[in-house]
Amino acid sequence: MELPDLKTNASQFQFPKFKLIPTKMLMGLLLVLGMALFQTNLKAQTTPKPVSGKVLGASNQPLEGVTISQKGGTKMTLTDKEGKFSISVPGNATLNFSYVGYVAKQESVNNRSEINLSLVQENAVPEEVVVIGYQTIKRKNLLASVSSVSAKDLKDIPVNSAAEALNGRLAGVTASTAEGSPDADVRVRIRGGMSITGDNSPLYIVDGVQVENGLSALAPQNIQTIDVLKDAAATAIYGARGANGVIVITTKSGRQGKMTLSYNGFVGVKSLAKKLGVLSPYDYVIYQSERSRGSSTDSTNFTRNFGTTWDTLANYKNVNPIDWQDEIAGRTGVLQTHSLNASGGNKKITYNFGYTFNGDKAILLNSDYKRHLLNLKADYRITNNLRASLSTRYTNTNVLGAGVSSEQGSSYSRLRNAVKYRPFLSNNQDIDDADPLADPNVGNGLNLVNPISLANAEYRKKTTDVFNITASIQYNITKNLSFKSTFGYDDSKLIDRQFSDSITPYSVIQGSRKPIAQLDTVTRKTITNSNVLTYSISKFKGKHDFDFLVGEETYDLKTESHTQLVRNYPTFTSPNDAFDKLGMGIPFTGYPKLNKTRYTNLSFFSRINYTYDNKYYFSFNVRADGASKFAPGKQWGYFPAGSFAWRVKNEKFMENVRFISDLKFRASYGNVGNNRINDYLFLTTFRNDGTYYYGINNQAVTAYYSAGLVNEALQWESNESQNYGMDLSLFKDRISLSVDVYNNNAKNLLLNVPIASTYGYATQLQNIGKTSNKGVEFQLNALVIKKADFTWNSNFNMAFNKNKVEALGLNQKLFFPAASWGVSGQPTDYIIRIGDPVGSMWGLVNDGFYKVSDFDYDAATSVYTLKAGTVSNAGIIGTVQPGSVKFKDLDGDGLINLDKDRTIIGNPTPKFTGGWNNQFTYKNWDMSLFINFSYGNDIYNANKVEFTNGYTGNSNMIDLMASRWKVVTASGQTAQWVNSAGKVVGIAPDQLSALNANANIWQPIKGTGAFYPSSWAIEDGSFLRINNFTLGYSLPVEKLGKMKISKLRFYFTANNLAVFTKYTGYDPEVSVRNSPLTPGLDYSAYPKSRSFIFGVNASF
């Protein structure tokens, strides 16, 4: 089939309706780059002659629909089903062969009449480009430290969240989920998070526009590449907010060619990856009996709840244990994704349109996650010099389920119920009955509730709608000068519905045991606009490449939040009724609340790149950012950066070093800023939102109050970074290695610092101190085996980071951030101290427990007294008894006290982290195995502290406490107790020692000290995780041809297959608090699951 000249035939789909465009010019432009490089002899043969042939693709299968066009001419044709073509061109012509998914190839006719060739699939040859801020450049010309993930890598990772896919794959980039819930925050940290301000997540740029919700509003299936910019050379152009690194995401565009339909989908199952062992019903009752000794109230309660005599307690050996963890998190979750994509286009317009559905019925009772994403991206070449592109996305996410953790502290955290709740049912109790014995008045509101009835009583539904549109127009004013304007609009709306039925702690405490409903609506509207002018000259006098960029950007974010809080619904109101009929209840005083803010930012930036002879590369950029978050006079921050690279490979002396295919050294220095703080903090403001009010004349008078301690001096935080790197490629790029060494110093940190509470506020936002992050990163890629049938591609990365607090505020050497868990008033468990890592864990050092031999015994009165000279714990736990927990007396004064005997007990920063990914292909099979690891970080296992103490009556403990110090003999006699005078009374020392001969842990702590942090709760969080294993099979193309399917792949994946760790909690990748000041806390995290997935990738 031959297409005649376009001027005479405009009926084919390739070039419809655009007659106005000078076709020659268009064709010429397409080849303009090639023109410069090829010597063409235009004087040669010019008479058209027929040329025919066959084009083959992968596995030597014929390719249908390959576009064959004459270079510099007008002729073009397509191959037929057998891959054959014929075209009439002059004998000196060059033919261009292009096909979607394959690398275009040019072939000189050289007077031949038959040309047979094979095209190579595109991803086999990585000629990568990288987006580095308003520009794309070729990876090999890169001066900055950038890591990338492409669609090819993402296909092996069938996960619902794009962020999850990043974890461990890139040197210096960690993406960890705080917990296992389907909508868990994925915390992406680049080089340990350079800033330690509240939010140190990186800046997300999607298709050129800053996007707030980052990776959560994108389907992994729609992502073409993710470029992670790590050093200031790359990030400084983003100035504001670039401090924590920049993640640049490019979504898939359409390609020229006929429409391709593709379907990617998977279905999988998931299950709880690990459970904690708890005491059996009998052991539980025995402990409750033990706990009740010495208090008449408690003994009475015990008798009422569990029986009267010691002997009848043996009956509990026969009751059916209930595994509450299994009951609430033991179900099989179902994970599914269906993604349908259509893409195609012609020389004028290319498009990509897709719909993705993600479903995740998580393992926790009543939790569910559903997300619908629609995306459209279109590029329109209006004239040769004018291009427009449009990208829109709409995302709707529904998350059901209250989860298990809460920043509000322990009484609202739910996981504890699944571990601590009585491990059997009482008489006549159904499994989902609320507890007839429940005592709502236990200390600190830590009462326990039947986990099933609690899960049913706490309804939560979060609906997020995000609409995003990005439009850009690029005009090439001259060959060297172009202008690009980008406009972005992002509208997100979150509706969060929380319903607390009568048995929930919230309703019990604040709602007279009647249902409470909370309805939050948060909208965020962002408008961005950037205008960039680029001037570039290449090969000036053969050796000088130069480009210059200048631009301006505005950012305007408006947020609005409404909160309604209603109580006193009739008992048995359903959640839906409660939200639909708010009038059935009575609003809390001061509600509804409304809060609105607006943040504006204005920036100017410029960059100059200069390359000499492809050997020496220089780049300099500067950005000025003005932000409304600071007081006039402090609004502007200036962020310069410069970098230099030396392409050693292009030097003469390297010409003959064949095995080195590329070698480059890089150095960069830059300064970036950070202003991620709330608005208006530099102004004294008063709020009247109903938070405070006072009863006058039995009416609530709502108050104007000062919501925070103002700081007029707030200014930009600045982060200075130095980076030295080397890129080495060996054996025709079969092996490539990048090494980066960096030294980042942040100063004027914007920190919410605890201030003297006698000023009436808990914290104040201040610019204080300095921190440093120093580190080394390695990234090694190797095509280990490359045979016709078999390839093995291996990718290894590893990063070492060391982080330190260098300075703090005026006269300040340390402060203690609070992680807010446990009970109020407990000592803080983290420290920020000069010379130590950020967020070090702080507490007492555990020293086992007191033995009988630590006490003198008075046989006459049966009283145990601590021996003179033995360190006393009384200041921490009250009366010291044999079997009491013991701490180290660091200052040697014989007494344990919080002032002098606390020290750093844990370091949350890993010594190194990394990942190792292996991809194999064998004929039509493909397999990948991805392992990630972390070494040397500590985790604060706060769960363990709560799950081993006896603070709350009738609560169970983890099974490790079965071997505790016992105070009741086998025959039920009280062996040891504290009398009303505070003296320890007990059986004879030899008997007490014999009773506890096998004890290897202390008595559960009941009162003071029950929630104190100690070194015992700090555990090594090193791990090695078999994160992902995938096995895929692609049907051979010959079989597919008949089905009109161009590609069909089936695969099986296992996520989180195994974790090797010494950590005793649920999972070592955990950090439940958002603040970087309190990292590595494991408290009431949603348990992680293991999933097995079956999926399909198909293209039509």
Add this chain to the structure above:
Amino acid sequence: MNKKYFNKLTFLAMMAMLMVITGCKKFLDQQPITDVSAEVAFSDVPSAYKALAGAYSRLVGDAGFGIRLSLYYTVDTDEMQGPGGAVDNDRRDIARYSATSGNAQITNPFNQLFTGIEFSNICIANIPKMDKYNNGSEQEKKQLRRMYGEALTLRAQYYFQAIVNWGDLPANFRPASELASSNPFPVRTNRDTIYNQLLADLKMASELVPWRTELAAIGDPLDERITKGTVKALRAKIALFRGGYALRSDGTMKRNADYLTYYQIAKDECNEIMSSNQHALNPSFKSLWKDQVNAHAVADPQGELMFQASGIGGVAAADTKLAYYNGPTVNNLGNKSINVLPTYFYAFDSTDLRRDVTCAIYNVAADGVTKVGQAITAICDGKYRRDWITNPSYAPTNAIQYFGLKWQIIRYSDVLLMYAEAENELNGPTATAYTAVNQVRRRGYGKAIGTADATVDLPTGLSKTTFFDAIVKERSLELGGEGVRKFDLIRWNLLAKKITDTKAALLAMSTLSAPYNTLPVSMYYKTGSTSDDNSFGGLWANSFYKAAPTATPSGTTRVVWLSAAINTTALSRYATGFTTGKSELLPLPQPARDANINLTQNPGY
């Protein structure tokens, strides 16, 4: 190169840049939308009133007088004791003087008092600067002057509460925004210095705030807000503490040599209140509590309730748990966490009507009306009772924990007793001192307040010392369960002695030793009775002061009265951790010390 395009575009770009640069200043100048500036919050009387409401608001809530300051921190004196149960690093440990710096219930109250100080400081700094303060209408000026005085009074109240619980503290008399950045870690200031400032502030406030009968003239309603009487009464009270004993940073209980100066201030202030005739005693002690306090009454015809912390809203942040945490339970709802010590019950004269208001010897059955008599170790404090609550009342099945009751900080009877105490200290037991005490006593016994009555008046001819002892006792009988006892005993340096005496007396009671050997071992209440009258003849079928019938009279139910249980349930947990030289103050909360390295700990902790 297409020059035409280029020129056009360059021109457009330059125009755009110019517009952007000129517009940029405005673009970056963002002002709060839902929040307001200080100028707006303090622009007129209604807005300043809202800011003042913020200063008032920190009186209440769980961490204020809603429960912690009023009920957790004030027990295990010679009147009341805290709840039973095991050590808990929480309220029980506080009641028993076993709190440590990590106790769960000391941080929030500490912080809240200082939030109250800050909110007051903001009003104090801003109200006098308002244009209307100097240039408004006469009424506006007077209303704003009153608010300024109220803010000064509130700050004094917050500091006073903080000092009696924690001793010396950092002094900040300006808003934190003016102090925190230059002095981020303030040291503790001697409480005498702070008290002096508070006394001076209150002196000024008493000139700004009108008497309660003068409110109508400035257009303010008569309600729970502070009036001149409040200011003066608080000044008298603080003066007595300034002149009283306190645990000093060296671990000793001391008072200053010039203490009489402060007794003089107290006497003068009380005297001015008394001679103003603005305040009087409600003739009925029971009606005062039942029909006024528990009935959410705002109208206070006698003006006896001189300073109230007024809860509302039904939430932990703004209401009070009075009658839920303490007082008798109804339908098992409530914590009944405050118990009257058996010794205190017997400190009342059998004809003293205050006994059966202060002590509730029953809980209420599920029907909300039937009373169930309680053993001697389970007597609840009775001034705040759920079964007394009206306007509105709550069904016995209602699980509500917050009733919007008002904690009484200062009553007129306190003023009378302070006057008598100060006068006695300065001039001995003069006639005016006698009259002041006797007014309180007569009302307590249901007699005519203004008429001398030898049956209830204090015996004449008391010495200065015995008159003082009578005052010590009278304050306990009159103000029992109102959170003043512990701090009174400390300023008299009597807490250690009274605790020791109470322990001995409880032990004697539990063994039925003299002088308790004639008291009943059982009490019988009338089964099914709905009477809230605790007395013999009301709910009870036998006398509290005579040997009990051995057989249960028909129609009655027996409860255990004097028995060994007094030892095992009451005494065994009573003030177990008390150590003099330490327990007179609470430990500074660890988080507050962690946040401020200069905040030293109190002696003994």
